[in-house]
Amino acid sequence: MKPALQRANVSQLEFKLSLLTPLGITSSDLVKIVTCRPKFFSSRIHLVLDERINYFIDILGSKEVLRRAIIRNPSLMLYDLDDKIKPAIEFYKGLGFSQEDLVAMLMSRPTVIPRTSFNKGKLEYIQKTGVTRDSKMFKYVAAIIGVTRMETIQEKVANLEKFGLSEEEIWCLCGKCPILLTLSVEKVQRNMTFVVATMKLAARSVLKHPFLLLANLETQIRPRVDLVKRVFEMGMKPLVEDVSIATALRMSEKRFLKVYVMCHQEDVVEELMEFYEKAKSVKRLGVESKKYVRKGFPF
Template sequence: MNFDSLSPHRTATLHCQTLFFRITATYSTICPNQVESPNEEAIEHPRDSIEIFKQWGCCENDLLKIFSRQPSLRNAQATPLLSKLNLLSSLGLTGSDIVKMVNCRPRFFCSRINNCFDERIEFLVNLFGSREMLRTALVRNPSLLTYDFHNTMKPVIALYEEIGISGIDMIAMLISRPTLISRTSFNEEKMEYIKKTGVSKGSKMYKYVVSLIGISRIETIREKVTNLEKFGCSEEEIWSLLGRSPYFDTLG
């Protein structure tokens, strides 16, 4: 606009209006709603394991339990610990669950749980039928997240399915026997022991007989049978009794 063609009064008015708009624009750029939103503060990242566990809902008593079971967690690096807890949180696990997991497996957080994580979780959800049931199993046996997925966990589960234990029976055994995957082994001698019990695949006792023999050492089984024979029991009676009551004398 050409101010020279205007009256002195009109020129002064336009100069004042222009200056006002410039000042208003400057302040609106520098302070966009900052004064109106005092609660928007920068998020502070936890500095150590104590703050991290508290962030996940652990109280002082929980921290005492965690650090008494695994003292090294007190000085754990924040970033790796936070990463693992984020993975656990995605599975619905809470601070209370974490306390139980550390109590069960003190060195759990020393293990890498991100290997094949998505593939492992998909497999386990299909196996347990739901994420909630998987959560229950993980609290009972956190090692389900640390076993060698392709070389240990999948082959052992496939072996039990081949023998005749799957579905609900497999779930029950994995929850009731946390060492099932790590200790299971089968050979011809063990398969012969299963036959000697006389328990059929359709029996409710089958899964208990198979899992008990599966996790027991051959030497231990032989020793137990020999000891029972000393009390006058025949081998046939021993295996028949085992078939009816697998826990009458734990072999493992």
């Protein structure tokens, strides 16, 4: 048994369980909750738990959805209801988010709501993207800016400005591809440096091709650029001529190999595949130990 649960007040524990049981939470669910948040039952959630449950049932539409949301993120029962949860949800509603959007957000990205904070500065950032409320992209833009600290946003904008992009261009880019605001400064620096220094493309190329910033440099961009260069150095031609490098980078792996590798003689194919596999296996120092998990917003 978890130490925090052993120290829990028995009467309070019984009261909390009596409120959670009608939601359909099983003993198996309780194990998951305590494993995820060991101090869940020793916290003072009993003070407003019934109010919180009723509020979330109203927002999510059913007890079953709330049960699944609690299992996904037990802290929904711990966050400050009046100072954190309600203001964030009301703000999202004011921005045009539907109940369906809020349910999807809480189920897919359960920490988004409590991490959300809006102020005048963030609303100005949303306006600078040029994305209007009737646009399908608006929810993505608003949610990503809402959960990102002002200092972090400023740092990421300044990072792109170093490469000669104007603030207006950067915000327009974020409006078209808001997921860029979730990328680390280091990743953007490395991709931009490669685009400008190695690919010899103008920095503004990313405005038309945001993929150049999103794609993995080690496993996709660099190996493909090197392979295309190798094909031309060998005096060979791709299956489809006049294909831009940006288009080549966007191709599926099967299509890319068909255009640049499989269209040649067997001995050339073997040589190019060996070269390509070797290029993809070269990892930056320290990358092996990192795990990248990116989840998109569920709208």
